[in-house]
């Protein structure tokens with residue numbers, strides 16, 4: 001069974017490794033949407049893969065570390081592309097919730113990066 005939970009955060013960033021002429025070399029903001037997906041068996045008693053509330057609790061620390069921040073200053077996010085944010089979230093969440101199968105980061109409503117640990 002596959003389940004998913006989404007959360008949002010607002011943050012500013014710039015991309016330090018693009019040319020100075022690239023628009024993303026300047027500080028700008030995004031309303032990020034993150035989708036976390038989990039794969040696992042359904043517990044026959046609860047009917048859950050995992051309780052959404054427990055997953056939400058595991059996400060609180062991660063959201064607090066990102067929400068209303070300048071992402072380049074967050075430890076481990078010197079170059080905060082959508083790809084690198086997906087890996088950053090995966091690494092922190094996977095320690096707490098080993099059933100996660102992928103993390104998807106929407107930087108805009110049209111563009112996302114997805115990481116599944118590979």
Ligand SMILES: Nc1nc2c(c(=O)[nH]1)N=C([C@H](O)[C@H](O)COP(=O)(O)OP(=O)(O)OP(=O)(O)O)CN2
Pocket residue numbers: 015024028080081082083107108111
């Ligand atoms: N592969 C990636 N490419 C880009 C990333 C990224 O994280 N991974 N990030 C950016 C910038 O952060 C940029 O702000 C996003 O650019 P864009 O998709 O063009 O978004 P806009 O809202 O500025 O879109 P408009 O179409 O100009 O309105 C760039 N590339």
